[in-house]
Structures are given as structure tokens and as C-alpha cells.
Amino acid sequence: GQQLNQSPQSMFIQEGEDVSMNCTSSSIFNTWLWYKQDPGEGPVLLIALYKAGELTSNGRLTAQFGITRKDSFLNISASIPSDVGIYFCAGLSTYKYIFGTGTRLKVLA
């Protein structure tokens, strides 16, 4: 099935560092979403983006809707151990969501 490309696939960072990840698609989306999935849990919505160029923050998280509508970026500032998990982007296509392949984040204390 169709999936969005996320990078990096995984990353180890030191506590306190900033993190950047992105998501790209060959298709245009009208809505971009970022989720976090903790082990053994379902994904939880972090940020939703509705307009090209939009920049939205949620605490230490900031996400941007790419101007081409084919990409999106998520930044986490001053990472902490509980940021560990898998981060998924999702793009809205007609009546269904297309999910990214995930970025696995591991934070070293």
C-alpha cells in the first residue's frame, strides 16, 4: 500500500538535544498530521496542519506544512527521556489517511 517516506528511520540523541524529522510524498495533501506511538499503545495525535506553509507548535514540538504540500517537518526541542517512541506522519488523501514509515527516537540520558 501507499506510504509516506519518513527520515530518519531511527535516531539516538542525547537528552537536551533538538530533533528534526521529515516526511515526504509524491502526492499533494490538504492536511498533515503527526502522531507519537509509545510501545504497546496506539498512536496519539500531536499536531495537525491544515494550510501550506503553516507552522504550529505544541509545547516543545513544532511542525510545518511544506509549501509544496508534499512534505512536512517535525522538530522537538530540548528532548527528554519520555520523548522516546515512534513518530508517524500522516497525510490526508480524500477519505483516508496515508501514514509514514515512522521515525524511531531513542533518547540517551
Place this chain on the structure above:
Amino acid sequence: DSGVTQTPKHLITATGQRVTLRCSPRSGDLSVYWYQQSLDQGLQFLIQYYNGEERAKGNILERFSAQQFPDLHSELNLSSLELGDSALYFCASSVGPAPGTSGSSYNEQFFGPGTRLTVL
């Protein structure tokens, strides 16, 4: 706790068998979505129901079927199971029938904890 419940939490079965996964949406939500997450993969959208009617279809195999009952709970039936069907199956629910369009409020999906299916 998202308010979405899924049972069972784990399921182990053999190839060729049939299983049923159950999902109860959040109170007040009319839409139910089913997703499959294979090992180290993202979520693949399978199917959506809204108020008892099929609303959208994704990459759902013919061996799989789903329905939403009058009390709004949903069941995903997987038959003639193959090794490759081993995965996490998530259910999500939302209030409205469809995601919002550009500039409008997002009809947020709330995910359940998932059912881990292992086919041996």
C-alpha cells in the same frame, strides 16, 4: 486512555484459521476505522464505517471483512489466515464521517491499544 477499547489484546492462531477482532469506539463517536501495522511498518488503512455504513475502503484483502453494529461497536473478521497476516491491528474512532478539509477543524481519530495477532 483514549476511550477506544479493543479485544482481545493478544491472539495466537494457526494458518488457515478465522478470527474476529472487536472494537468499541469512544462514547459519542460514530466512525470506526481499522488499521494494520506490520512489524516495523507504518499503519495501513483498511476500512472505515460511519454509523453502520461502510464509508471508505483502503488496502483490505478479500479474506478480511468488517462491520459496524447498531450499538456502533465494530468487528474485523480475518479468514484463511496466512503467516503474513501477523500484525498489530488498530481500531480508531472519530465523531464525524470524514476528515476535515484544508482550513477546517480536523475530525480527530482516537486510537485503541491494538490487538496483536500472531499466526503460526
